[in-house]
Amino acid sequence: MLPEWVTSEGGSPRDIRINxxxxxxxxxxxxSTTIALSLGALSFILLRTIFRKAKGSLPPGPPGLPLxxxxxxxxxxxxxxxxxxxxAKWGDICSVSLFGQPIVILNSATIIxxxxxxxxxxxxxxxxxxxxxxxxxDQTLVLIPSAAFFSPFYLFFDFNPSSFQATARDFELIGxxxxxxxxxxxxxxxxxxxxxxxxxxxxxxPFKQTARIWARETKHMVEAPYHFxxxxxxxxxxxxxxxxxxxxxxxKLSEEDLRDxxxxxxxxxxxxxxxxxxxMQAFFLAMVLAPEVQREAQTEIDSVVxxxxxxxxxxxxxxxxxxxxxxxxxxWHSVAPLGVPHAAMExxxxxxxxxxxxxxxxxxxxxILNDPETYPKPDKFDPTRYLRPFPQRxxxxxxxxxxxxxxxxxxxxxxxxxxxxxxxxxxxxxxxxPGPLPVHENTQGTISHPKPFDCVVKPRSxxxxxxx
Numbered sequence: 100m101l102p103e104w105v106t107s108e109g110g111s112p113r114d115i116r117i118n119x120x121x122x123x124x125x126x127x128x129x130x131s132t133t134i135a136l137s138l139g140a141l142s143f144i145l146l147r148t149i150f151r152k153a154k155g156s157l158p159p160g161p162p163g164l165p166l167x168x169x170x171x172x173x174x175x176x177x178x179x180x181x182x183x184x185x186x187a188k189w190g191d192i193c194s195v196s197l198f199g200q201p202i203v204i205l206n207s208a209t210i211i212x213x214x215x216x217x218x219x220x221x222x223x224x225x226x227x228x229x230x231x232x233x234x235x236x237d238q239t240l241v242l243i244p245s246a247a248f249f250s251p252f253y254l255f256f257d258f259n260p261s262s263f264q265a266t267a268r269d270f271e272l273i274g275x276x277x278x279x280x281x282x283x284x285x286x287x288x289x290x291x292x293x294x295x296x297x298x299x300x301x302x303x304x305p306f307k308q309t310a311r312i313w314a315r316e317t318k319h320m321v322e323a324p325y326h327f328x329x330x331x332x333x334x335x336x337x338x339x340x341x342x343x344x345x346x347x348x349x350x351k352l353s354e355e356d357l358r359d360x361x362x363x364x365x366x367x368x369x370x371x372x373x374x375x376x377x378x379m380q381a382f383f384l385a386m387v388l389a390p391e392v393q394r395e396a397q398t399e400i401d402s403v404v405x406x407x408x409x410x411x412x413x414x415x416x417x418x419x420x421x422x423x424x425x426x427x428x429x430x431w432h433s434v435a436p437l438g439v440p441h442a443a444m445e446x447x448x449x450x451x452x453x454x455x456x457x458x459x460x461x462x463x464x465x466x467i468l469n470d471p472e473t474y475p476k477p478d479k480f481d482p483t484r485y486l487r488p489f490p491q492r493x494x495x496x497x498x499x500x501x502x503x504x505x506x507x508x509x510x511x512x513x514x515x516x517x518x519x520x521x522x523x524x525x526x527x528x529x530x531x532x533p534g535p536l537p538v539h540e541n542t543q544g545t546i547s548h549p550k551p552f553d554c555v556v557k558p559r560s561x562x563x564x565x566x567x
Contacts, residue, residue, distance in 0.1 A: 157201055158452040160185060160193040168196030176543045179436040179465040182206065186466060192450055194458075198292055201458040203443075206466050208473070208492065211501045213449050214460070218502035225442040225459045228297055229288040233310035235317040240366035240507065241439055321365040341367060370508050374434045375515055377548040381432030382520055384539060385480040386529040387554045392482060396421050396524045397559075409566055410521035412514050418521065423482035425516050430494035431480050432539070436465035436547050438500050465541070467497050478539070526563040530555045 163169040172195065174181040185193050186206030194203045205211055214221055223245040231237030237244070288306050290296040301307040324342065331337035332346065345360050346352075352360075386393045399420045404410045415422055441460040448454065469477040473492050474484065484491040499506040506512070523529075531537070537552035558564045 156453055157196075157455075158192045158194040158203060158450075159189045160195050160204075161189070163196055167198055168200075170197055173197070177541070179433075179463050179541075182437075182461070182463045183466040183469075186463065192452060194452075200292065201455060203454055203458050203460050205460065205462045207470070208467050208497055210450060211462060211467070211497060215502055217447055217449075220445050220447045221441045221443055221460055222503040223442050223444050224504070225440050225457075226291075226294065227440075228290045228294050229306060229310060230291075232297065233290075233307065234313045235321075238321075238362050239369060240363070241370060245444065320369060321361050324364060324368065325361045367508060367511075370506065371512060371515070373546045375512065375519075377434040377546055378428060378432065378516060379519060381434075381539075381549050382428055382523070383529055383554055383556075384537060384549045384552055385428065385431060387531045387537060387552070388539065389480045390530065392424060392480060393524065393529060396424050396482075400521060400525045404525065406525075406560070406562060410518070410525055412518055414521070415517055419486065420482060421521050421524065422517065423485045424524075425513070425520055426485050426494065427480055427482045428516065428520070429498045430468045430474065430484075431477075432547075432549060433465040433468050433498065433541070434546060434548075436463070436541060437545075438462050438464050439504070439545075441502065441504060462497070462501060464497055468494055526559055526567055528557050528559050530557075 161169055161172050163172065182204050183206065185195075185204065191207035191210045192203065192205055194201055196202070205214070224242050226244075227237075227242065231242050236242045290304075290306055296304065296306075299307070301311070328337055328340060328342040328346070332343055337343045342360060342364050349357075399418055400410060403417045404414055410418065410421075438461070441462075443454050443456050443458040443460060446454070446456050454460075468474070471477055485493065495509070499509040499512075532553035532555050534553065537554075538550075540550045541547040542550055558567065
C-alpha cells in the first residue's frame with residue numbers, strides 16, 4: 100500500500116504522482132537523511148561532552164577541535180611513538196577525544212598498577228564492530244566483551260607450566276589457517292566510531308565486503324583445526340592435544356560446550372601463532388646485533404645440557420642466562436606495542452583523573468618497555484638486566500597485558516619461547532649477512548614484527564644436524 104500522500108495513475112509504479120503538500124519522494128532524500136543524522140550525532144556528542152565535564156575532568160592531552168575532538172591529531176602509523184610523545188608532554192596518563200569518545204592512554208607501569216587496583220572496572224573490551232560483529236573476533240577470547248562471559252575460556256586455559264616437559268618440536272602449528280589481521284584494530288574503520296554504519300547495505304559499504312571475506316577466514320580458523328582433530332580421532336591417530344583431550348567424552352558435551360571448545364582452541368592458536376612468529380624473528384635479529392649474548396648462552400647450554408640432546412623446559416632453572424635472554428626478548432621487541440584496548444565499565448577515578456564509563460583504555464606497552472628510567476639504554480639487547488643484585492623490572496608485568504584481561508596463554512608462550520630459543524641456540528649459529536648491519540624497527544600493526552632483515556644461520560656441528 101502506498102502512503103496516503105502518494106497516488107498512482109495507470110496502475111504502474113512508474114505512474115506515480117506526488118501531492119504538492121507531500122514530500123518530494125517516496126523516501127527521505129540522501130541530503131535530508133545526512134543532515135538529520137549529522138545533527139543527531141552532533142547533538143549527542145555535544146550533550147555527552149557537557150554531561151561528562153560536569154562529572155569531572157579527563158586526563159590532560161592535546162587540545163582538540165569542537166565536536167570532532169582530536170580526529171586530526173591521531174597518527175595513521177606507529178601510533179605508539181606519537182602516544183609516547185604525548186606522554187612526555189602531558190603525563191603518564193593522558194587522553195584524547197574522537198567525536199566525543201574518550202580514549203585514555205597509559206604510558207607508565209605505575210599507572211597500570213593503579214588500574215589493577217580496580218581491575219573489575221576495566222575488564223571488558225570496547226565494541227569494535229568491524230573486528231567483532233562483522234569479522235567474528237567478538238566470539239574469541241581477545242574481544243569477548245566482559246569477564247562474566249569468558250569464564251569458560253579461562254577454565255579451559257588452566258595450564259601448569261611447572262610440570263610441562265617439552266622441546267621445540269612439540270610446538271608445530273597446523274598449516275596456514277590463521278588470518279593474521281593486523282588491520283583489524285581499534286578505530287581502523289569508521290564503523291568502529293559510528294556503529295550505526297552497520298545498517299548501511301553491503302552494496303554501499305565496502306568495509307562490509309572486506310569483512311565478509313575476513314569472516315570466512317575466521318570461520319576457517321575456528322572450524323578447520325577442530326575437524327582435523329575429529330578426523331584423527333575417528334581414525335585412531337589423534338595425538339594428545341587440547342581438543343582431543345576435551346572431546347574424550349563428547350557425548351556429555353552440549354552444543355554450547357562444543358562451541359566453547361572450538362573458539363577456545365581458535366583463541367589459543369590465534370593468540371599465539373603470529374605473536375610467537377614475531378618474537379622469534381626478533382630473537383634472530385637480537386642474535387645478529389648482540390653476538391656476545393649468543394656465545395654466552397651457548398656456553399651455558401653446552402655446560403648444563405651437553406650436546407647429545409635438545410634442552411627441555413625442565414632445564415630452565417639450571418639455565419639462568421638463557422632464561423634472561425627470553426625475558427629480555429619479551430622487553431626488547433614488543434610484539435603488541437599497544438596491546439588490546441580495554442574499556443571502562445563504570446565511572447571511576449585513576450590518579451586523580453575522572454575516567455567515564457565507556458572510555459577506551461590503551462596501554463602503550465612499547466613506551467613502558469622502552470622507558471630509559473626503568474631500562475637504561477633500552478635499545479640494547481642486554482639479558483644481564485635481570486641477573487644483577489637489583490634486577491630491572493620484569494617485563495612480564497606488562498607485556499602480556501594487565502588486569503583480568505591479561506593474556507591467559509602467557510604460560511604456554513613462556514614454554515614455547517624458552518624451548519624454541521634454547522633449542523636454536525643449542526644447534527645453530529646465527530650471524531649477520533653481508534651488507535649493512537640491520538636496525539631494530541617495528542612494523543605497523545596490532546601484532547608487530549621486526550622489519551625484514553637478512554642473516555646467516557648454520558648448524559653448529561654435524562652432530563647438531565642430527566638433533567634438528
